[in-house]
Amino acid sequence: MAESNATLILNKEKLQCRSKTPLWKVMQENQISVSAHLAIRSGELITDDEMINPGDLIELIPVVSGG
Amino acid sequence: MRQHRLSLCKQHYLLWLPDQVERFIKKYQMFTKYERVLVAVSGGKDSLALWDILWKLGYQTEGLYINLGIDGDISYSDRSMNFAQSFADQRQLCLHVVDIKDQYLETVPEISMRTKRGREKPCSLCGLIKRYVLNQYAVNGKFDVLVTAHNLDDEAAILLANTLDWSLDYLARGKPVLPLKPGFSKKTKPFCRIYEREAAAFAILNGIEYVRDECPFSIDSKQLFYKKHLNEWEDKQPGTKLRFYLKYLSALEKGAFPSRQDSADNLVHHLCPNCGQPTTTGSLCAFCKLFKEKSISEENSIIK
Numbered sequence: 001m002a003e004s005n006a007t008l009i010l011n012k013e014k015l016q017c018r019s020k021t022p023l024w025k026v027m028q029e030n031q032i033s034v035s036a037h038l039a040i041r042s043g044e045l046i047t048d049d050e051m052i053n054p055g056d057l058i059e060l061i062p063v064v065s066g067g
Numbered sequence: 068m069r070q071h072r073l074s075l076c077k078q079h080y081l082l083w084l085p086d087q088v089e090r091f092i093k094k095y096q097m098f099t100k101y102e103r104v105l106v107a108v109s110g111g112k113d114s115l116a117l118w119d120i121l122w123k124l125g126y127q128t129e130g131l132y133i134n135l136g137i138d139g140d141i142s143y144s145d146r147s148m149n150f151a152q153s154f155a156d157q158r159q160l161c162l163h164v165v166d167i168k169d170q171y172l173e174t175v176p177e178i179s180m181r182t183k184r185g186r187e188k189p190c191s192l193c194g195l196i197k198r199y200v201l202n203q204y205a206v207n208g209k210f211d212v213l214v215t216a217h218n219l220d221d222e223a224a225i226l227l228a229n230t231l232d233w234s235l236d237y238l239a240r241g242k243p244v245l246p247l248k249p250g251f252s253k254k255t256k257p258f259c260r261i262y263e264r265e266a267a268a269f270a271i272l273n274g275i276e277y278v279r280d281e282c283p284f285s286i287d288s289k290q291l292f293y294k295k296h297l298n299e300w301e302d303k304q305p306g307t308k309l310r311f312y313l314k315y316l317s318a319l320e321k322g323a324f325p326s327r328q329d330s331a332d333n334l335v336h337h338l339c340p341n342c343g344q345p346t347t348t349g350s351l352c353a354f355c356k357l358f359k360e361k362s363i364s365e366e367n368s369i370i371k
Contacts, residue, residue, distance in 0.1 A: 033296040035302050037264075
């Protein structure tokens with residue numbers, strides 16, 4: 001895996017993704033709905049227009065609930 | 068927040084969302100600071116975020132948690148109740164708890180297993196039980212208003228489902244405020260214009276601990292199906308859900324979905340001979356029928 005990559009964590013699964021790209025674009029490429037998730041990096045909530053840095057570990061939290 | 072063309076830092080976001088909620092409470096004349104508000108609390112992000120906001124805005128709130136007895140190998144109901152109780156304790160707020168098993172001798176999964184309605188649609192059964200208990204508690208407790216944390220995504224998903232089915236009766240009563248009627252508490256939805264994602268962000272930024280597991284019964288639920296599709300549209304066209312809901316409210320206001328004479332709202336309500344709650348059937352209400360089915364099946368098993 002190239003050093004410039006980052007990691008997304010969704011439902012305890014790790015997903016390698018490219019960095020130096022806005023979060024929303026990476027989510028779109030991985031078919032993850034921006035509207036259905038929040039993102040946390042280093043304990044801070046980040047917006048989907050934030051750039052992903054090399055080595056970032058970003059947790060995606062599903063926000064959709066219902067029954 | 069592309070839907071609002073707005074970007075806020077944490078500090079301003081935590082001020083902005085309560086401001087929005089207060090604006091909608093006033094706009095739709097939901098309740099005032101002189102009234103007693105019963106908040107339906109599930110232990111999830113929406114209800115705890117809403118309760119936190121109402122408390123901070125100075126409304127007179129008490130919470131009600133209904134323990135449905137859902138386990139699903141994750142002690143779902145008990146864990147949810149613990150989140151609600153911790154939240155209330157931290158803020159010294161009053162949380163009432165109704166335990167369905169204690170009160171009616173069966174958990175919701177048990178009722179679900181033995182009733183036709185429950186086996187086919189457990190979420191519909193759960194909805195019936197929650198609506199009944201919440202209304203009964205609000206009326207008996209003399210609360211001025213019952214508040215639920217239905218958010219914009221919930222409302223848009225319900226609206227989409229009702230539109231696909233052309234359920235005119237439901238479309239006629241989709242307002243964020245249902246007025247007080249004999250036997251029925253006034254019901255309001257202060258989060259009706261708040262995105263689910265906005266409520267979750269508020270909970271996380273505020274350090275509110277909430278149950279993150281989904282209800283084990285909600286897998287493959289229709290509501291989640293509709294939400295998934297609405298979110299796909301929202302991703303492509305931010306603001307879709309809000310536009311859909313607001314245009315509907317506007318159409319409703321202009322009389323696009325008049326309440327029909329034969330709709331449930333306009334039928335004469337009788338009192339259920341068992342519990343005294345209003346019902347349109349003239350016999351037992353839908354809730355009491357659930358337990359009549361039990362006594363019939365028990366009688367049959369004794370005869371066998």
